[in-house]
Amino acid sequence: MNERPVPKAALQDPNSVEMLRVWVAAGQLHCSLKVGMYRDGMGIDEEVAWGTILADAARHIAKALQSGGNINETETLAKLVAKFNEEVAVPASEIEGGFV
Numbered sequence: 001m002n003e004r005p006v007p008k009a010a011l012q013d014p015n016s017v018e019m020l021r022v023w024v025a026a027g028q029l030h031c032s033l034k035v036g037m038y039r040d041g042m043g044i045d046e047e048v049a050w051g052t053i054l055a056d057a058a059r060h061i062a063k064a065l066q067s068g069g070n071i072n073e074t075e076t077l078a079k080l081v082a083k084f085n086e087e088v089a090v091p092a093s094e095i096e097g098g099f100v
Contacts, residue, residue: 001023018034020032030097035099058077061076062074062077
């Protein structure tokens with residue numbers, strides 16, 4: 001398995017929490033989520049919190065793609081958002097699996 005490194009801040013903070021992992025395996029996307037943390041006692045709307053997490057991930061992806069070549073960060077982010085909206089409206093595949 002080819003895992004990404006854990007950020008230094010997460011290693012140094014004993015209260016850090018992993019919220020999302022995504023793999024490509026057996027020709028499909030697979031994910032593991034920590035859902036409910038915001039709802040359970042933090043007083044933060046869970047949907048809004050996840051919207052922030054996804055937006056932050058998109059910005060990091062756009063920045064990483066831009067730094068690797070001649071790609072415009074703003075255009076890349078626009079493409080990511082457009083595909084996100086398209087995929088939400090008309091999914092390319094069904095969601096399978098369960099929740100623990």
